[in-house]
Amino acid sequence: MSMPNPIKPSKKPRAGLYSVGLRAYWEQFPGLRERLLQYNAFIQKRMSEWAEVYNFGLVDAEDTGREAGEWLNAQQVDIVFCHAATYTTSSTVLQVHQRCQAPAVFLNLQPTARMNYEQSTTGEWLAHCGACPVPEFSNAFERAGLSFRVVNGLLGLDYTPDISLTDETTHERIEAVRAWKRIEEWLRAAGVMRTLRQSRFGFLGNTYGGMLDLYSDFTMVQAQTGLHVVVLEMCDLDRLVKDVTPAEVREKLAHIHAMFRISGDSPSDPIARKPTEEQMEWSAKVAAAQEKLVREYDLDALTYYYHGAPGGAYEKLQSGFIVGHSLLTAGGIPCSGEGDLKTAVAMKIGDIAGAGGSFSEIVAVDYEDETILLGHDGPFHIAISEGKPILRGMGLYHGKQGTGVSVEAKVKPGPITTLNVTQTGDGRLKLIISEGRSTDGPIMRIGNTQTPVKFRLHPDDYMDKWFAEAPTHHCAMTVGHNASLFEKVGELMKIRHVTL
Structure with missing residues (x-):
């Protein structure tokens, strides 16, 4: 029994995405910015299975936060994912969401299940400290009257970047599978919202x-x-x-x-x-x-x-x-x-x-x-x-x-x-x-x-x-x-x- 083609296919959601960091880090830790952008590109690729993804890239200070919020508004996104790639100040992130008030989801996706404690440097740690700023983000959002959601887990790479000092192949771990299931659900829910609205x-x-x-x-x-x-x-x-x-x-x-x-x-x-x-x-x-x-x-x-x-x-x-x-x-x-x-x-x-x-x-x-x-x-x-x-x-x-x-x-x-x-x-x-x-x-x-x-x-x-x-x-x-x-x-x- 073959099913008929949909008379009117459902709308794909328009998902905003950006990653965060602290601008002062880029000169202090060579390669960190590029490494985080590599993670950002991976997230964009995965999300594209379920959504049209509008990726601003890196937000690393208040000025880029304002720019990102206005840009995401112009794209008429249904939902915005903030990838907590490393530490940044909450004032940077709040700028984005005071301008673009689409529902916000913080992604705390650690690239590795366990750091190489013996060999890790400060720069290596900063590539894995996505959880560090999320409490600060949540406090700022609460005080600003903005709602938020958080997805915690592993990033789910199927390879390890050359710069890494540890194993980042985590795509089969339950913490990655579970996190991406939740991301998929948020995107599919946004697709329901967009389709109903039209x-x-x-x-x-x-x-x-x-x-x-x-x-x-x-x-x-x-x-x-x-x-x-x-x-x-x-x-x-x-x-x-x-x-x-x-x-x-x-x-x-x-x-x-x-x-x-x-x-x-x-x-x-x-x-x-x-x-x-x-x-x-x-x-x-x-x-x-x-x-x-x-x-x-x-x-x-x-x-x-x-x-x-x-x-x-x-x-x-x-x-x-x-x-x-x-x-x-x-x-x-x-x-x-x-x-x-x-x-x-x-x-x-x-x-x-x-x-x-x-x-x-x-x-x-x-x-x-x-x-x-x-x-x-x-x-x-x-x-x-x-x-x-x-x-x-x-x-x-x-x-x-x-x-x-x-x-x-x-x-x-x-x-x-x-x-x-x-x-x-x-x-x-x-x-x-x-x-x-x-x-x-x-x-x-x-x-x-x-x-x-x-x-x-x-x-x-x-x-x-x-x-x-x-x-x-x-x-x-x-x-x-x-x-x-x-x-x-x-x-x-x-x-x-x-x-x-």
Whole structure:
């Protein structure tokens, strides 16, 4: 099963970088400046795997600090990394961040695991004393009202510079691996922030009536995330459906058959039947129009729901939503049902992070396996599926109008993280994060997505904690253990977050 290319690839973050030193050292210790710049170039190269890196180079006094801050501002960086290469005064560093107030991360990355104590000189020590100025930096930032983060560990070179008096090959040591994992997470979190700030989320139709947790203030969402909400009408989609050609239907049908298995009748549920040819063609036609809608309005995500009058034209239109919205989700345009804008944000965060993000809620608890079944009647993120998802014809959509084709699937077994975006009583967004494992346990054959998840706590204890956080009842399920990454997203975006 080959995944479609993203319709709109995520933005790479713009990361600022500079290294620090004390200008008086350069004449006193020949070769030290060049050695630190060599470390700086290594950091830039590693960071370039995840970001566009804007490297100022060396900041060694107040004047270069001012210059660096103004230059980094001009590059519109999302995050700034200060490499504590050796000692410098805190006034030098504070100049940078009073001018460029992008989130700051200090890198205390020692080049060696252990100095050569017998042969070390003062110049050799200064190349390894990155930790020395960091307390001074932190005190100055605290008193200036600026926030900061610190990554401690080893630099992770895979060679030893000629000038060195000790072994600097540390790339396989846990202290280097762990440090670079944290740097990667900060960069990926900055990529989430940058992409969201430039995103357009479609809101098609309305929110399911009475689901008070789902209701969202569009201004609040834009103010706290930067994304823009594009309000769409069913007639916008209906217009595009009418323009879909037979050739486009055939092409979309071929795509659907490549991505899904077509079911027979459910062995247990009389309303879950083999999709009819008419249902499949209608889903393909609507899916073609849904992609046109995304492209015409330049959307990065979509939330939708429509409860039309029985037998109305829009009831038939919405009956074909789930297949196309699952295809869009697989193509990097997360789609959330029931008009749940906040969960669309959660799904987009997971997708930008490369971890999927499938629309879910609590389905049931399996007390024998001590798992919680998470899923929904669609859409589903095909990229994280265990095998090909199944399409079933539905004689009715429970709690909704109409009939159509739905997705039956489960997330592949392994580590997962759920991300819930909720809203507090004071109007602030909040992230609720949980890590667990999806299992190969059984699921129902009723045309819904379902994944058994074993959390670290007993289901009752887990639900006690989750419900106490006042979540939105939907969440995004992502693959991998991503709590540390999602926490960094919350911190960079100044969104409250809690990990259960």
